[in-house]
Amino acid sequence: MKPARFPASLPMLAATGAAALLVSLSGCKQAENPAPQESAAADAVPTAKPGISASDGHLFLPIVAGRPGAVYFTVRNDGAAPVKLVGVHVSGTGSAQMHKTDGGSMAAVDSLEIAPGADIEFKQGGMHVMVFDIDDTVKASGTAELTLTFSDGDKLSMPLRVESMGGNGMGDMPGMDH
Numbered sequence: 001m002k003p004a005r006f007p008a009s010l011p012m013l014a015a016t017g018a019a020a021l022l023v024s025l026s027g028c029k030q031a032e033n034p035a036p037q038e039s040a041a042a043d044a045v046p047t048a049k050p051g052i053s054a055s056d057g058h059l060f061l062p063i064v065a066g067r068p069g070a071v072y073f074t075v076r077n078d079g080a081a082p083v084k085l086v087g088v089h090v091s092g093t094g095s096a097q098m099h100k101t102d103g104g105s106m107a108a109v110d111s112l113e114i115a116p117g118a119d120i121e122f123k124q125g126g127m128h129v130m131v132f133d134i135d136d137t138v139k140a141s142g143t144a145e146l147t148l149t150f151s152d153g154d155k156l157s158m159p160l161r162v163e164s165m166g167g168n169g170m171g172d173m174p175g176m177d178h
């Protein structure tokens with residue numbers, strides 16, 4: 001889609017509109033309550049890696065630098081066996097965590113099972129990935145890479161489109177980058 005050129009005042013409006021999102025994200029703390037480490041390896045069943053796919057990846061930068069960002073994507077299991085997602089990594093960030101928003105608060109999620117035939121959407125207000133210590137090199141309109149690690153040690157990488165939160169994923173807003 002062709003990004004529209006907005007008047008200079010619009011980015012301010014967009015930023016205001018995104019304030020609610022920012023508030024919910026700022027409630028997100030790193031390693032808030034480290035759950036007891038599950039022995040993911042012990043119950044890992046050998047799964048056929050083919051069949052796992054991920055799509056529609058976006059990284060939303062925080063409006064205020066230094067705050068966490070959010071990553072949204074969809075992961076799908078077309079294999080015959082359940083798989084367990086146990087780790088996430090995003091290039092250009094210090095750390096990444098899976099989170100789940102539940103009734104206004106969010107908690108870190110250590111692992112996530114994906115049943116055969118299921119897809120799981122990481123999105124605002126549900127499962128999401130929070131990223132911390134975002135590098136200056138990660139800029140809106142750029143790309144980053146999300147790597148998923150599964151309990152069997154297999155990994156899957158996918159590109160993320162980097163966007164500013166004010167953009168709301170609706171496309172580039174050239175006026176936003178000062």
Ligand SMILES: [Cu+2]
Pocket residue numbers: 025028099100106128129130
């Ligand atoms: Cu979070």
